[in-house]
Amino acid sequence: MPYQAATPVSQQAGILHAGSTPLTAQQKAVSITSSGTILAAPPSGYAIAVVQIALVASAVLTAVNLQSHTTTGIATGGVTLAANGQLVLPFSPCPWLTCVPGEALDLEMTGTGTLAGTVNYVLVPAVGIDGL
Numbered sequence: 001m002p003y004q005a006a007t008p009v010s011q012q013a014g015i016l017h018a019g020s021t022p023l024t025a026q027q028k029a030v031s032i033t034s035s036g037t038i039l040a041a042p043p044s045g046y047a048i049a050v051v052q053i054a055l056v057a058s059a060v061l062t063a064v065n066l067q068s069h070t071t072t073g074i075a076t077g078g079v080t081l082a083a084n085g086q087l088v089l090p091f092s093p094c095p096w097l098t099c100v101p102g103e104a105l106d107l108e109m110t111g112t113g114t115l116a117g118t119v120n121y122v123l124v125p126a127v128g129i130d131g132l
Helices: none
Strands: 026-032 036-039 046-057 061-068 079-081 086-089 105-110 115-125
Touching: 026 036, 026 105, 036 115, 046 061, 061 115, 079 086, 105 115
Parallel strands: none
Antiparallel strands: 026 115, 036 105, 046 086, 046 115, 061 079, 061 105
């Protein structure tokens, strides 16, 4: 089942849909000082689809990467952030990245400091995700 920003049968333009069913965005506050999981694995049959990111670094951080739990280097690709640097991906009804179905969203980074902000995401049915 393909995902789209809007459907002809819904008045909710700009909302991610699975067919005609709107998928509700959820927000997760993030405050992390070392690599680790920032969103727990979804229920079986679902995948995490990130639709917005707003993170700020307290110090220089290198190789900041958001990725599916067992897959490396697939998402943000090792961004370097200066102190007070920001990683911002504005809201998009088409996901910026999607994890492998059933896998958590991890953040990897090097440096000493805190990366804090929010990650907005939806849980999408795994059927129809490209490449799966």
